[in-house]
Amino acid sequence: MFKNVTVYRIAPGWAPTLEAMEAALDALRFVPCGASQDKSVGWTEPRGEAHGPLVESVAGQRILKFVMETKAVPGDIVREKAQEEADHIEATTGRKPGKKETKSLREDALQALLPMAFPRRGSVWVWIDPVNGLLVTDASSQSKVDELVTSLVNVFNDLNVTLLQTAVTPQTSMTNWLSAESPDEWPKGFNIERECELKSGDEEKSVVKFTRHNLATEEVRKHITEGKLPTKLAMSWEGRIGFMLTEAMQLKKIAFLEGVFDDRASDDESGFDTDVALSTGELQKLIPELIAALGGELAFGEMPTGTTGSAVEASPNARKPHGEAVTAVGEGDAPF
Template identity: 55%
Template sequence: MFKNMIVYRIAEQWQGTLEQVEEALARTPFIECGATQERSVGWVPPRGEAEGPFAESVAGQWILRYMSESKMLPASVLNRKVQEKAEAIERASGRKPGKKEKQELKDEAKLDLLPMAFTKQGGMWIWIDTAARFLVLDTGSQSRADEVVTLLVDGLPGFAVALLDTQTSAQAAMAHWLASQEPPVGFTIDQECELKSADEAKSVVRYARHPLDIDEVKAHIEAGKLPTKLALTWDDRVSLLLTEGLQVKKITFLETVFDGQSKDDGGFDADVAIATGELSRLLPDLIEALGGEGRTALGEALPAALQKPAAEVLAVRLAAKGQGGAVTGPKEAPEDSEPDAAPF
């Protein structure tokens, strides 16, 4: 069900109920773009049933479905329409439109063209784990994640979140795992990786379907190239691509997850149960592999049970510094680069 994950911590002070979430989402349902509307966003029933609830609970896990629609208006088409209008004015009055008038012509041309434009829709799964207090968005785009979080914060009184933060940055940890060829407990290193230099050249080395336990990879790290992406497999059950910004992409549930299940066992509830069941166990292991959680942007220390011993954190940091001076402080926000995967 989930192909990507951007993970947030939900503030302790928010204690909303499923009914409150349902009521809030119902106030901003998704409606397709009108004739002259460029973009529309809102909520749809996650089961896909007309008049269904906007928030579903499956085995205690809450699932929401965000939808957006945009009009596809190529710049070349718009510019040609503006040029036609400008030429018409010049023929009629003998003067060329000024800069301000051209902007007005552009707005006018856009209104003329929008009713004929094609539309593009995109959906996103949202998972709220109330027990672990995680908000998980099925997207690889930070800008789209920000849009959804803003919608939730505006609609749910007291709702506040912070991006998941760990004691060791994902980049430092990945550099250590590759240089030492010692992946964290429960994980194996797969055959995909991207390394990027921090200098002005910004040179990039990519490996795909290639073993990474080679001296060449270690040499790149020693030369200052740091991993921005690394493919991993967790517990022989889930494969994934971890990024330097602590995003998880290309999530694939392996055959072992479906052992003993019939092909007829599918459906919304089964998909939710499988996805949240596996990912709710993967996330704590990934956090532990990165030294445990740090302080949240909400200004509160997380519970002691979620923190890891300082000695364990220090060992990872020192090992990473010895392999090209990897930065181990708080992570920067991930770049908005890749489109979201299609749901299911």
């Protein structure tokens, strides 16, 4: 299941059929790296069944799986092999290779070594909620989200997504919640748990981390008064989902709490469907309530409370035009 999520808003008007999505994704089906290929990306079967569908529809939700495979050769090994060839050229011709030829020798060395390199493979889950117009992914790094967004744009030419942004920034809201004198001031349905990270905005960039610690204390409020602002805050919702909210509107360390999966089927055949249905069903309730707790979703062109224009532009929450990458987090090998 998803352990980390980032939520995107799908622009209105995008409503392909399952058949159309399947055909589009099939054009970029994942194929492992060739002998001299250093990277391969593409879409694979979410259930892991060979030649199965590339789009799964469960309880009205659509599930996709993106795969990235890379092969890397240590740079010092490439340079060593290229240097051996350069030394051979100098010894046999008396001519020392120039910069351009040296670069070519390194490229040749890399191509010669790639067939011996072991591939590394990672996957990214994509959940599309067509009714609510949301796209959720668990990509764990900027490079992975770059690959994912590029692939989505390539296979769905009419798809336009923007990173979901709220009227009040998560950092401003987390600051208010941690500064509250009473839990009654926390958003309805949410609890502040026992972990957070505070960071100063000065040159020292000092960081204070609290783990397994009561956060409703004067000590925490004093740090905030001194200028340290929350970048991560552990929360729970309705006793059903625990998560870590970040300043970039990312949900990390998602955990479905006791009782949520009591009805999960034990057989392999329906386990995938049950996991997807239960997980997405819970997140469909959490996401809008979290958005409401952060002041509601920001309309296009508006600026969130607690930021200046320059801060918004620099933030991972800033809206991006069609095709540009946006920050996301999280990776897993199992669905939801």
